[in-house]
Amino acid sequence: MTDDHGRPMRADARRNRARVLHAAEVVLARDGLEAPMNTIAREAGVGVGTIYRQFPTKETLYQAIVAARQRRMIDEATALATADDPGAALFGYFVRVIDEARTKKTFAEALADAGIDIEAGSDDIHAEMLRANETLLTRARRAGAVRDDLTMPELMALLTGASLAAQHGGWDDGLRDRTLAIIFDGMRPHH
Amino acid sequence: MTDDHGRPMRADARRNRARVLHAAEVVLARDGLEAPMNTIAREAGVGVGTIYRQFPTKETLYQAIVAARQRRMIDEATALATADDPGAALFGYFVRVIDEARTKKTFAEALADAGIDIEAGSDDIHAEMLRANETLLTRARRAGAVRDDLTMPELMALLTGASLAAQHGGWDDGLRDRTLAIIFDGMRPHH
Amino acid sequence: MTDDHGRPMRADARRNRARVLHAAEVVLARDGLEAPMNTIAREAGVGVGTIYRQFPTKETLYQAIVAARQRRMIDEATALATADDPGAALFGYFVRVIDEARTKKTFAEALADAGIDIEAGSDDIHAEMLRANETLLTRARRAGAVRDDLTMPELMALLTGASLAAQHGGWDDGLRDRTLAIIFDGMRPHH
Amino acid sequence: MTDDHGRPMRADARRNRARVLHAAEVVLARDGLEAPMNTIAREAGVGVGTIYRQFPTKETLYQAIVAARQRRMIDEATALATADDPGAALFGYFVRVIDEARTKKTFAEALADAGIDIEAGSDDIHAEMLRANETLLTRARRAGAVRDDLTMPELMALLTGASLAAQHGGWDDGLRDRTLAIIFDGMRPHH
DNA sequence: TATGAATGAGCATTCATTCAT
DNA sequence: AATGAATGAATGCTCATTCAT
Numbered sequence: 001m002t003d004d005h006g007r008p009m010r011a012d013a014r015r016n017r018a019r020v021l022h023a024a025e026v027v028l029a030r031d032g033l034e035a036p037m038n039t040i041a042r043e044a045g046v047g048v049g050t051i052y053r054q055f056p057t058k059e060t061l062y063q064a065i066v067a068a069r070q071r072r073m074i075d076e077a078t079a080l081a082t083a084d085d086p087g088a089a090l091f092g093y094f095v096r097v098i099d100e101a102r103t104k105k106t107f108a109e110a111l112a113d114a115g116i117d118i119e120a121g122s123d124d125i126h127a128e129m130l131r132a133n134e135t136l137l138t139r140a141r142r143a144g145a146v147r148d149d150l151t152m153p154e155l156m157a158l159l160t161g162a163s164l165a166a167q168h169g170g171w172d173d174g175l176r177d178r179t180l181a182i183i184f185d186g187m188r189p190h191h
Numbered sequence: 192m193t194d195d196h197g198r199p200m201r202a203d204a205r206r207n208r209a210r211v212l213h214a215a216e217v218v219l220a221r222d223g224l225e226a227p228m229n230t231i232a233r234e235a236g237v238g239v240g241t242i243y244r245q246f247p248t249k250e251t252l253y254q255a256i257v258a259a260r261q262r263r264m265i266d267e268a269t270a271l272a273t274a275d276d277p278g279a280a281l282f283g284y285f286v287r288v289i290d291e292a293r294t295k296k297t298f299a300e301a302l303a304d305a306g307i308d309i310e311a312g313s314d315d316i317h318a319e320m321l322r323a324n325e326t327l328l329t330r331a332r333r334a335g336a337v338r339d340d341l342t343m344p345e346l347m348a349l350l351t352g353a354s355l356a357a358q359h360g361g362w363d364d365g366l367r368d369r370t371l372a373i374i375f376d377g378m379r380p381h382h
Numbered sequence: 383m384t385d386d387h388g389r390p391m392r393a394d395a396r397r398n399r400a401r402v403l404h405a406a407e408v409v410l411a412r413d414g415l416e417a418p419m420n421t422i423a424r425e426a427g428v429g430v431g432t433i434y435r436q437f438p439t440k441e442t443l444y445q446a447i448v449a450a451r452q453r454r455m456i457d458e459a460t461a462l463a464t465a466d467d468p469g470a471a472l473f474g475y476f477v478r479v480i481d482e483a484r485t486k487k488t489f490a491e492a493l494a495d496a497g498i499d500i501e502a503g504s505d506d507i508h509a510e511m512l513r514a515n516e517t518l519l520t521r522a523r524r525a526g527a528v529r530d531d532l533t534m535p536e537l538m539a540l541l542t543g544a545s546l547a548a549q550h551g552g553w554d555d556g557l558r559d560r561t562l563a564i565i566f567d568g569m570r571p572h573h
Numbered sequence: 574m575t576d577d578h579g580r581p582m583r584a585d586a587r588r589n590r591a592r593v594l595h596a597a598e599v600v601l602a603r604d605g606l607e608a609p610m611n612t613i614a615r616e617a618g619v620g621v622g623t624i625y626r627q628f629p630t631k632e633t634l635y636q637a638i639v640a641a642r643q644r645r646m647i648d649e650a651t652a653l654a655t656a657d658d659p660g661a662a663l664f665g666y667f668v669r670v671i672d673e674a675r676t677k678k679t680f681a682e683a684l685a686d687a688g689i690d691i692e693a694g695s696d697d698i699h700a701e702m703l704r705a706n707e708t709l710l711t712r713a714r715r716a717g718a719v720r721d722d723l724t725m726p727e728l729m730a731l732l733t734g735a736s737l738a739a740q741h742g743g744w745d746d747g748l749r750d751r752t753l754a755i756i757f758d759g760m761r762p763h764h
Numbered sequence: 765t766a767t768g769a770a771t772g773a774g775c776a777t778t779c780a781t782t783c784a785t
Numbered sequence: 786a787a788t789g790a791a792t793g794a795a796t797g798c799t800c801a802t803t804c805a806t
Binding site for chain 2: 795796797798799800805806
Binding site: 012047050053 | 786787788789
C-alpha cells in the first residue's frame with residue numbers, strides 16, 4: 001500500500017486505514033448508507049479528519065469497502081478457476097457471492113453496478129472481477145455444466161438479482177438453498 | 192377519491208394530487224429517493240405546501256406511489272387469474288412485473304419489502320398483492336406448469352431479485368428475455 | 383357592530399364573528415399563542431377564509447379577543463365606580479382582574495401591554511380601561527382606603543404583575559387569597 | 574468546563590460557547606423567543622452548526638441561558654444568607670431579582686416556571702434556587718422582618734409577578750422603587 | 765359570501781467537508 | 786499526523802395569508 005506520493009504508508013497510517021475500513025463496514029451494515037461520517041469515526045476510534053486523510057470523500061470510502069470485497073471475491077474466483085469440476089466451481093462461487101451479500105449490506109449494490117459496465121469495465125477492479133467471473137463461466141460452459149446461451153450479461157444479471165434479493169429480503173439458509181436450486185436448474189443445459 | 196372527512200375531493204385538489212403523484216414518479220426515477228420535496232413540487236408546478244396537504248410526510252408520498260403501482264399489479268394479476276393457460280398467466284405476469292421495475296424505479300424496492308412480510312402481511316395492500324400472486328402460482332402448479340417445490344417464498348425471491356436487477360442494471364429487452372428464459376426454465380418441472 | 387363601510391353587519395356575519403372569537407379563546411387557552419389559524423377555524427366550524435374576512439390578520443384577531451375582555455373589565459369597573467365602599471370596590475375589582483387572568487390565558491399579557499402606554503393611551507379601549515381604573519383608584523384614595531402615594535403607574539404595575547404571575551403559575555384559590563392579602567396590605571395607608 | 578466525555582473543552586470551543594450564550598441573550602432580549610437560530614448565529618459570528626454542537630436543541634440553548642442566570646442568583650442568595658440583617662438581605666435580594674428581570678428578558682419566565690414546581694423541584698438548579706430563597710425567607714421570618722404567614726409559595730408568587738411585570742412593562746428605577754415599596758410593606762408584620 | 769386548497773417564505777436541524785489546534 | 790470544532794448549504798416541514806371554486 002502506498003501513499004499519494006508513491007511512498008509506502010507509515011505503519012500507523014496503514015493501521016488507521018484498516019480500522020476505518022472495518023468500522024465503516026460495521027456502521028454501514030447497522031445504520032445503512034445514510035450513516036454520518038462522525039458515527040464511523042467514533043466506531044473507529046479516530047477523528048473524522050483522520051478518515052478524510054485516507055479517503056478524500058465519503059464516496060471514496062464506500063468505494064474502498066466495495067473494492068476490498070471485490071478483491072476477496074476475485075481471489076475466490078481465481079482459486080476456483082483451476083478446480084477439477086468447473087460446474088461445481090461456478091455454482092459454488094455463486095453461493096459465495098450471495099452469502100457475501102446476505103451479510104455485508106453494501107456489497108450487493110456494488111456488484112450490481114459492476115454488472116452495468118460489462119462492456120465498459122471503466123474501473124480497474126470491476127474489470128478484473130468481470131474477467132475472473134468470465135473465466136469460471138467459460139470453463140463451466142465448455143465442460144457442459146451450463147447451457148450454451150448463458151453468457152456474461154445473463155450471469156451478471158442472475159448474480160446481481162440474487163444478491164440484491166438476498167440482501168433486501170434477509171434470506172435465511174433454507175430460502176437461499178431453495179431459490180438458488182431453481183436458478184441453477186435454469187442455468188443447466190438440456191431444456 | 193374522498194378527503195379525510197369522507198367528502199368528495201374538490202376538482203382542483205384531485206387534479207393536483209394526480210400531478211404530484213406523477214411528478215414524484217418522474218423525479219424519483221430521475222434523481223433517486225434523495226430527491227428533495229422542492230424538486231418534486233417544482234416538477235409538479237405546485238408549492239411544497241400542496242404536497243404536504245395531500246401527503247403529510249415524504250414517506251407517505253412514497254407509499255402512495257408504491258401503493259398505486261401495487262394496485263395496478265394486483266389488477267393485472269387478478270385479470271390473469273382466470274386465463275385459460277395458468278402457466279402462461281404466471282410467466283406473463285412475471286414479465287409485466289419486471290417491466291414495471293425497469294421503468295419505475297421505486298417499484299422494485301417496494302416489491303422486495305412486500306416479499307419480506309410474506310407471513311406477516313402487515314400492510315393491507317401488500318397482503319392483497321401477495322394473495323393475488325399466490326392465486327397465479329397455485330393455478331400454475333396445479334396445471335403442472337411449474338415445479339411442485341416452487342412455493343411463495345421462492346416465487347417472491349425470484350420476482351424481487353429480477354426486479355431489483357432489472358431496475359439497477361437498466362436491462363434492455365434482449366437481456367430481459369434471455370435472463371427470464373433461464374429463470375423460467377428453472378421454475379418448470381422435470382429436473 | 384358595523385362593517386367596513388359603516389353598514390350594520392348581517393346577522394350571519396355577526397354570528398360568525400362571535401363563533402370565531404369564542405373558538406379562538408378556547409384554542410388559545412388550550413394550545414397557547416402558537417396555535418395555527420386552521421385549528422381555530424376547525425374549532426369554530428368555519429373555514430379559515432371566514433376568519434380572515436372578519437380579522438385581516440392573526441394579530442387583529444388576538445386584539446379583538448383582548449378588547450372584548452377589556453370591555454368586560456371596563457364594565458365591571460364602571461359598575462363599581464359608584465359603590466358605597468370605594469376601598470372594597472377597588473380591591474374587589476383587583477380580584478376580578480386576577481381571576482380573569484387565571485382563566486383566560488391571553489388576557490394577562492394584554493393587560494401588561496396596556497399598562498405600558500399609561501401616558502400614551504394610543505389605543506382607544508386601552509385608554510378607556512385606564513380611565514375606569516383611575517376612577518376606582520381615585521375614589522379609594524380619597525376615601526382613605528389606600529395610601530396616598532399609590533398612583534396609577536404603581537396600581538397598573540401591581541395589577542399586571544399579579545395577573546401574569548397568576549396566569550403563569552396556575553394559582554389556585556388559596557394562593558390567590560394569600561398573595562393578594564399581602565399586596566392589599568401593602569396598598570393600605572399607615573405604614 | 575468539560576465536554577461530554579469529561580475532557581476539558583478546547584480553548585476555541587469554550588470561547589465560542591460563551592459567544593453563543595451572550596449572543597443568544599442579546600438576540601432574545603431584542604427579538605423575543607421566536608428569534609431564529611440563524612440570527613443568533615450571525616450575532617455570535619459563528620455558523621449555526623457551531624451552536625448545535627454545544628446545544629443540541631434550541632430548547633437546550635434557552636435552558637442554558639436561564640440556568641446561568643439562576644446560578645448567578647443562587648450565588649447572590651447564598652452570599653446574603655449570612656448577612657447581619659436578615660430582613661435587608663431578603664429585600665435586597667428581591668430587588669436584585671427584579672433588576673435582573675428588567676434587563677434580561679428570558680429570566681422572568683424561567684423564574685415563574687421555577688415557582689411552579691415548588692414542591693416538585695424536578696430540575697436540579699430550580700431546586701437549588703428554591704432552597705437558597707427559602708433560607709433567606711426563613712431567616713427573615715425568624716428575625717421578625719416579615720410576617721409569619723409569608724411562606725415560600727407567596728414569596729415566589731410575589732417575586733414572579735414583580736419580575737414579569739418589570740420585564741413586560743419596562744419599569745424604570747422610580748417605578749421599581751415605588752412598586753416594591755408597596756409590596757415590601759405588605760410583606761412586613763403588624764398589620 | 766363561505767370554503768378550504770394552494771402558496772412559499774421561514775424555521776429547526778443535519779452532516780459532508782474544512783481547517784485551526 | 787491526528788483531532789474534532791466550525792462551517793453553512795441543504796432538507797423536511799409549518800403556517801399565515803391569498804384566491805379559485
